[in-house]
Amino acid sequence: MITVTQGGIYYCKGGRGNPVFFTEDxxxxxxEKRVSNKAVVSLEPSWPLIFSGEKITVRCQISLGGSTEWEYEWSKPDSSTGLANNASINLNASVINSGSYRCMGKNKQELYSVTEWSDAITLTVSGQRPKSSISADSRVLPEGDTVTLTCSVTPSTPGWSYYWYRGKKTSEPLTMAEVVLHSDGQIGVSQEGDYWCRGGRGNPVYYTDYSDVISIKKTGESW
Incomplete structure (x- = not known):
């Protein structure tokens, strides 16, 4: 038995007699030598629920890495592991990407010097496309006033911006010059017409389905 202090590949063989008769190796x-640097895995964006088709980056960061060049080993939901020069995995998310991700770093300059495995982070991907819905505080537009429209996304998750349309779904989104922005997800409109909305987030933008139409009429007009 021996004690070793360096990482490397070791093997042994036995021998006896004179001349020595050796066994096979x-x-x-x-x-592997564990280093103090810590590996941390993260999701960008870090939303708790991702939808199929969104672009997601799984990133591995090594603390106090300095100028050290690292190679990265990944543990992924499909139970595979593998080395990569890149510190990130770019995904066009699908349900099969759901699961836990871990990473570790291997020092390229010092063979067999490695970090511990990072804590796991869980990616949850839904195969259901999110839906937008629109509501109004009134279907009748008072003279000289506005109607407040609200757009929301189901299931409720963070990160959404809202896009508003009047007329046809093929039209360009309304600009801030055409509406009064009350809050994120709420606008005031002063023109009658048919309105839709949808949510979008990320880069490139991932859109929800369009909401149903809601019709706003002026006071005194028949439906």
Whole structure:
């Protein structure tokens, strides 16, 4: 038995007699030296629920890495592991990407010097496309006043911006010059017409389905 302080590939063999008769070499065993640098895995964006088709980056960061060049080993939901020079995995998310991700770093300059595995982070991907819905505080537009429209996304998740349309769904989104912005997800409109909305987030933008139409009429007009 021996004690080793360096990482590397080790093997042994036995010998006896004079002259020495040697056994065959043992199978090799790899000893890795654990370094103090910590691996941390993160999601960008870090939304708790991702929808199929969104662009997601899984990133591995090594603390106090300095000028050290690292190679990265990943543990992914499909149970595969593998080395990569890149510190990130770019995904066009699908349901099969759901699961836990971990990473570790391997020092390129010092063979067999590695970090511990990072804590796992969980990616949850839904195959259901999110839906937008629109509502109004009134279907009748008072003279000289506005009607407040509200757009919301189901299931409720963070990160959404809202896009508003009047007339046809093929039209360009309304600009801030055409509406009064009350809050994120709420606008005031002063023109009658048919209105739609939808949510979008990320870069490139991932859109929800369009909402149903809601019709706003002026006071005194028949439906």
């Amino acid at each position: 043992s199978d090799p065993i790899t000893i």
